[in-house]
Amino acid sequence: GQNIDQPTEMTATEGAIVQINCTYQTSGFNGLFWYQQHAGEAPTFLSYNVLDGLEEKGRFSSFLSRSKGYSYLLLKELQMKDSASYLCAVRVSGTYKYIFGTGTRLKVLA
């Protein structure tokens, strides 16, 4: 089967660092994506990993371990505007089909 797991909610303090985990089991793998979605808005692309390791992009970094079926999104120097849902998605190999997790709702407190 195909399954992506993320924590439902997380809370962190402004200025802190938070790590959002994602585990996946899919029939084939061709890349893992992270999207950010503010309440009432569309998802927007954040990051992409296809090889093992860490990809850094400003305050955001994403890590992938294909052997463990595991990824995380690291957000540094949290700001209030980072309060949003973060969606983990896997692209199924041989297709352009994407399986999304249900998302992690992050609340950043002052």
Add this chain to the structure above:
Amino acid sequence: DAGVIQSPRHEVTEMGQEVTLRCKPISGHDYLFWYRQTMMRGLELLIYFNNNVPIDDSGMPEDRFSAKMPNASFSTLKIQPSEPRDSAVYFCASSLVGRNPLEQYFGPGTRLTVT
């Protein structure tokens, strides 16, 4: 450059009525996706097209749902007849193959309420 355009933004209809959702992808993009998002199930892929041809419709819940893409700049998702459990936000997204990474650009969504 305009992003993905969806209409209507909000739709309220009664059970049994036909609903048609519309999408205009980003010009030049060759993949188009329809998703449905609910609190319980998250973002689910319903169907996707490549160069106007449906490639995978395994996510379409049942025969009440149908999607078409008559040309590169327009797609519709139709629900007939609609039921209360169809209430959700429906997103259209487009991509350009050959672009790395293959990110999807989402439209603003259509919030559908079936009473």
